[in-house]
Amino acid sequence: MRTKSSVLFFVILILLAQPALNLVRGVYAEEQAQTAIRILPIQSEKLAIGESFSVNVSVENCLDVYAVQVDIHYDPMVLELVDVSPGSVSSFPLVIMNQSNIFEEELNMTYNGPAYGQVYYVATRFGDVPGVNGGALLFTVTFTVLSDGSSPIQLIHYPGGGSGDGTYFMTPRLVEIVPEFYSARYGEPTSSPTSPPSSTYNDKGQVQSAVSLPFLLPFAALFLILIRRKITGKAPKSISININALLEQLKEGELVVDYRCPTCGSNLKIDRNTDPNSLTTCSYCGSTIKPVDIVDFLKSILS
Numbered sequence: 360m361r362t363k364s365s366v367l368f369f370v371i372l373i374l375l376a377q378p379a380l381n382l383v384r385g386v387y388a389e390e391q392a393q394t395a396i397r398i399l400p401i402q403s404e405k406l407a408i409g410e411s412f413s414v415n416v417s418v419e420n421c422l423d424v425y426a427v428q429v430d431i432h433y434d435p436m437v438l439e440l441v442d443v444s445p446g447s448v449s450s451f452p453l454v455i456m457n458q459s460n461i462f463e464e465e466l467n468m469t470y471n472g473p474a475y476g477q478v479y480y481v482a483t484r485f486g487d488v489p490g491v492n493g494g495a496l497l498f499t500v501t502f503t504v505l506s507d508g509s510s511p512i513q514l515i516h517y518p519g520g521g522s523g524d525g526t527y528f529m530t531p532r533l534v535e536i537v538p539e540f541y542s543a544r545y546g547e548p549t550s551s552p553t554s555p556p557s558s559t560y561n562d563k564g565q566v567q568s569a570v571s572l573p574f575l576l577p578f579a580a581l582f583l584i585l586i587r588r589k590i591t592g593k594a595p596k597s598i599s600i601n602i603n604a605l606l607e608q609l610k611e612g613e614l615v616v617d618y619r620c621p622t623c624g625s626n627l628k629i630d631r632n633t634d635p636n637s638l639t640t641c642s643y644c645g646s647t648i649k650p651v652d653i654v655d656f657l658k659s660i661l662s
Contacts, residue, residue, distance in 0.1 A: 392420040394536055396429065396526060398512055398543035405546050406504045411441060413501045414512060414543055418528070423490035424536065426483035426529040427451060427497060434510035435461050435476035438502040438545060443478055446496030451482035455650055456639050483650070490531055502545070509546025516540070523647045533651070618656050622646035629657070
């Protein structure tokens with residue numbers, strides 16, 4: 360009887376102490392540096408028409424980041440994009456997409472909205488290697504001034520679901536990471552010279568929830584892990600995006616396959632001579648093809 364009472368006492372003590380422990384751990388998590396993407400300088404002063412300036416786009420406090428998708432908008436009536444130059448080649452050596460686009464009604468017959476310019480950049484590591492930790496320079500953007508005005512240089516939020524729009528990162532296990540955004544501005548500054556995270560929702564809260572969840576439900580999390588391993592008999596498998604390796608397998612098997620474009624339905628031939636960079640857009644309709652879709656298709660063919 361005394362043993363049962365002692366066990367019950369300790370269970371109640373743990374339950375009562377758990378909120379305090381969660382608070383302490385939450386404060387600790389709050390102080391940890393968050394994964395972020397930053398454009399520097401934050402504020403570029405006004406220049407004469409025809410002059411040029413550059414901004415650097417960098418990632419900070421990365422934890423196992425394998426691939427990045429960056430979507431930046433600016434005012435094409437004020438700035439003209441001159442060049443996008445990749446930065447740290449050792450961090451993300453395979454540049455899948457490096458595009459600049461102008462969206463306005465006169466140029467895009469199907470577009471109906473305010474004009475904007477876009478910098479769209481997708482890069483990844485390749486092979487069975489870990490993701491990037493810490494910081495890295497992704498690329499440098501050079502603009503020329505077109506008019507006497509001001510323009511945001513704005514990182515665009517990722518809507519989720521593997522969308523080709525917005526800015527987000529991915530781990531080798533294909534886990535999506537939404538970083539904190541630190542955008543920049545050319546010309547007249549806004550109300551504050553410093554740039555807070557350009558969020559329409561709480562990015563930091565998203566990161567914190569991922570960090571704090573094991574502390575909020577420690578026993579439940581441990582229980583779920585044990586149950587999953589008991590059912591599957593093994594830990595989750597790590598998956599890497601490596602289009603080059605899959606193309607090598609096609610080459611060895613002398614296979615020729617057709618990938619159907621999800622937008623127009625045209626067949627895109629993939630064989631031993633296919634360049635991985637040619638698989639990012641449809642050669643018929645010009646629509647963007649997600650690298651993950653190509654990888655899944657090739658894996659299904661080769662499995």
